[in-house]
Amino acid sequence: MIIDSDGEKLIADIFDNELKPGQKDRFRQQIEFILEVDKLKHVLRQTILMDKSRRENSAEHSWHIALTVMILSEYARDAEIDFFRVMKILLIHDLIEIDAGDTYCYDDQGRKDQAAREQLAAERIFNLLPSDQARICRDLWDEFEEKKTPESRFANALDRVQPFLHNYFTRGQTWQENDIKSGQVKTRMQPVDDGAPVLWKYVSALMDDAVNKGFLAE
């Protein structure tokens, strides 16, 4: 059943006669998933846009870092990795926030039940898809979370670098608003070293500079 934004059921069976019996449910599940993930555009992150006009949402963030794969792939710690999979990981990595919300990385209270909330979200959201595709997406998300493969480590590095750049180039506005110290940022940025050592050196230099310029408290 696909319902529209007024809560009314739409396109019940109008397309069914074009598909073979086994395809009907599959196609409907795929469309429902595509409509459902639109909600990620409403999940606001702490990161602000470069012009400071507003907070970024998780769909925009996901686009930005998936694109970044094309630009920064040469800095991955392991050169021979599957960048297509990195990109897929990044496109789906925040979908669980549709249910679980974006947990601010320095919110120690919110992070206590974050894993439990996100597991529930993953169960619901990926299982909107046909089972084979649900499995593929779930595996990609688990891979991202576990940070064990070179692909997931590079994905995690990019996921940390982009908001860091926004923080630095907006003069640490979000850091200051949330009373964040440089030690916290350094810990948070560790996955950058694991996935992309050159980018880690860059981030380290910017962190020092941010402290020197007063964007970030020591």
Place this chain on the structure above:
Amino acid sequence: MIIDSDGEKLIADIFDNELKPGQKDRFRQQIEFILEVDKLKHVLRQTILMDKSRRENSAEHSWHIALTVMILSEYARDAEIDFFRVMKILLIHDLIEIDAGDTYCYDDQGRKDQAAREQLAAERIFNLLPSDQARICRDLWDEFEEKKTPESRFANALDRVQPFLHNYFTRGQTWQENDIKSGQVKTRMQPVDDGAPVLWKYVSALMDDAVNKGFLAE
């Protein structure tokens, strides 16, 4: 030179000593490009989000359709295509809108100089990158625009399907606001048939249903 949102030059040389001579300009160009493309989050499209709360921006749209590659690949007209390239095409296909704006597909006046505006935008934006990457991105964008390869045809199909779904499932609000007729939508949707015949049948069925339900004028 990388400037921050207050217009001040930042990180002039703080990272240069970590890189070999030839890498310095390259890295700075890559970071400048990543910061510049943030502006796509400000380019508003005519499409509204599924809950009708606001218009969608082109970064969100790009994320949504790149993700859709993972879900609808089995409906591509040509099964043996490079879906990684389709995804890359979709991630960069709207970057030219940073300068050229989003031209509403039914705006005949705006479409007259659209190609000229977009060519200028492509020149500037892709050339922020190191020349090899600028070439790659430019080629992907040209491929998308020319619609000659199976990859670009599938990319164009997905680029048309997603806003169509938003239109249908918000009961044609944007169609009605802009006084759009079903013949215009049908012409606009032709690339869906070229790239994904099954999706075209679905879109056709929804178009008929939209007319029947009064979402779309005949």
